[in-house]
Structures are given as C-alpha cells and as structure tokens.
Amino acid sequence: MNEKIALITGANKGIGLEIARQLGKQGMIVLVGARSLDKAEQAAAELQAEQFRAYPIKLDVTDQQDIRTAAERINTKYGKLDVLVNNAGIYVDHEGTDVDMMRRSFETNFFGAYALTISLLHLLKLSPAGRIVNQSSILGSVGTILTNEMYGRASVPAYTTSKAALNAWTAQLSIQLRDTPIKVNACHPGWVKTDMGGSGAFMEIEEGAETAVFLATLPGDGPTGGLFHKQETLPW
Numbered sequence: 417m418n419e420k421i422a423l424i425t426g427a428n429k430g431i432g433l434e435i436a437r438q439l440g441k442q443g444m445i446v447l448v449g450a451r452s453l454d455k456a457e458q459a460a461a462e463l464q465a466e467q468f469r470a471y472p473i474k475l476d477v478t479d480q481q482d483i484r485t486a487a488e489r490i491n492t493k494y495g496k497l498d499v500l501v502n503n504a505g506i507y508v509d510h511e512g513t514d515v516d517m518m519r520r521s522f523e524t525n526f527f528g529a530y531a532l533t534i535s536l537l538h539l540l541k542l543s544p545a546g547r548i549v550n551q552s553s554i555l556g557s558v559g560t561i562l563t564n565e566m567y568g569r570a571s572v573p574a575y576t577t578s579k580a581a582l583n584a585w586t587a588q589l590s591i592q593l594r595d596t597p598i599k600v601n602a603c604h605p606g607w608v609k610t611d612m613g614g615s616g617a618f619m620e621i622e623e624g625a626e627t628a629v630f631l632a633t634l635p636g637d638g639p640t641g642g643l644f645h646k647q648e649t650l651p652w
C-alpha cells in the first residue's frame with residue numbers, strides 16, 4: 417500500500433498528541449498509542465474531528481501483551497509500518513529517586529521503546545523508507561552532563577540515565593540497520609510546556625513536536641544514528 421502508517425506512543429496528550437497531529441497533517445495514517453483504550457480513543461477522536469486519519473491503539477509500552485497485540489493488529493490491517501515514534505516517557509525523579517524509581521524509569525524510557533521497536537522491526541523493514549524516532553532529551557546526553565546548565569538546577573539521575581541508555585541503543589540500532597533504508601535517530605524536543613515540562617517551559621507544544629516530525633519524515637539521503645534538536649546534531 418502507498419499510504420504511510422505511523423505509530424506514536426504516549427500520543428494521548430502533550431508532545432505525542434501533537435506529533436500525531438502534525439504527521440496526520442502530512443497525510444499519514446496515524447495510530448494513536450496510549451496506556452488505556454479510553455485515552456487512545458479520546459485522542460484519536462480529537463484528531464478525527466480535525467479531519468485526520470487517526471485510529472486508537474491501546475499500548476502500554478511496559479506491557480508485553482499490549483506490544484504483541486499491537487504488532488499483530490498492525491500486521492493484519494496494514495502489513496507494514498513506516499514510522500515509529502517512541503515518545504512515551506516518564507519523569508519521576510521529583511518523587512525522590514530510589515531503586516524503584518530507577519527501575520520504573522528504565523522500564524518506560526528505555527525498555528518500553530526497546531521492546532516495542534524489536535517487535536515491530538519486521539514491519540518497519542517492509543516499508544520502503546522506515547523511520548524510527550526515539551524521543552530522548554538533552555538530559556540524556558552524557559557528553560553534556562557536566563556542562564549543560566539544566567544540570568546545575570536539578571538532580572535527575574533516573575531520567576538522565578534512562579534517556580542515556582535510549583541514546584546509546586539508538587546509535588547501536590543504526591549500526592544494525594545500516595544496510596537497510598531504515599533511519600533511526602534520537603530527538604531532543606526542547607523544554608516544552610506539557611504536564612512533564614511544566615508551565616515555565618520555553619516552548620509551545622506545536623514547536624516541541626517539530627524535531628520528531630522532521631526525523632519521522634527524513635528523505636532517503638537524510639541522517640541516521642544521531643541525536644537531534646531542530647535539525648541540529650547534539651553530542652551523545
């Protein structure tokens with residue numbers, strides 16, 4: 417089929433919902449992933465009301481059964497996947513980081529993206545131009561941990577290390593996929609006004625979705641294996 421199919425996780429609100437909207441605007445069929453079917457249906461209905469082809473999909477990225485079911489549904493209905501945006505993420509350091517918080521953060525921010533991607537890789541390989549976008553953060557850039565001014569303000573070990581793992585795996589996956597048309601990149605959206613980013617953030621949600629959309633729609637000669645913000649490469 418010529419239609420482009422995009423799956424976005426954590427798409428019921430915030431940056432994920434806006435990525436779904438912007439990809440819908442580009443004519444893609446968007447699968448709106450959310451932890452509960454209710455949330456997915458509400459978000460998909462919002463996008464459908466704006467005339468986009470959006471469909472709900474229950475997808476808690478920490479739930480292996482949800483991942484299996486999603487992969488089967490996409491295979492049966494579309495037979496391929498063109499774009500996967502691993503956007504779902506949590507930030508729990510403000511609750512006080514302990515071993516449990518560290519594990520929870522890795523479960524969503526790293527293992528969720530990892531498990532979903534490897535379960536969908538065969539479908540992405542059936543696309544003529546598969547694109548994987550891992551929604552990361554500059555806070556996961558090990559190269560800037562000691563110099564980034566955000567680190568002077570907050571200690572966020574669980575968020576930082578789980579996003580750093582996501583970054584390292586993004587680079588690894590790009591090596592694994594280098595002989596395929598698939599491009600895989602990590603994304604720093606900016607500091608964005610969402611439930612996670614808070615009202616003091618610099619960026620509106622529309623702008624916060626732009627980097628992921630840029631990476632999801634890269635041309636065939638576009639980059640792979642990088643961490644990006646607004647079309648600029650950031651250090652790992």
Ligand SMILES: NC(=O)c1ccc[n+]([C@@H]2O[C@H](COP(=O)([O-])OP(=O)(O)OC[C@H]3O[C@@H](n4cnc5c(N)ncnc54)[C@H](OP(=O)(O)O)[C@@H]3O)[C@@H](O)[C@H]2O)c1
Pocket residue numbers: 425426427428429430431432449450451452455475476477478503504505506524528551552553554604605606607608609610611612613614617
């Ligand atoms: N906002 C920023 O300034 C900023 C900066 C850098 C990076 N990011 C990254 O951008 C992404 C989106 O963040 P946001 O600002 O839009 O945050 P948000 O408004 O809190 O949205 C987070 C989304 O992830 C979903 N989610 C959490 N755990 C999940 C799970 N296990 N399975 C499926 N979905 C799950 C949430 O679902 P529920 O509604 O069910 O909780 C929600 O839809 C995150 O990966 C975040 O780390 C954000």
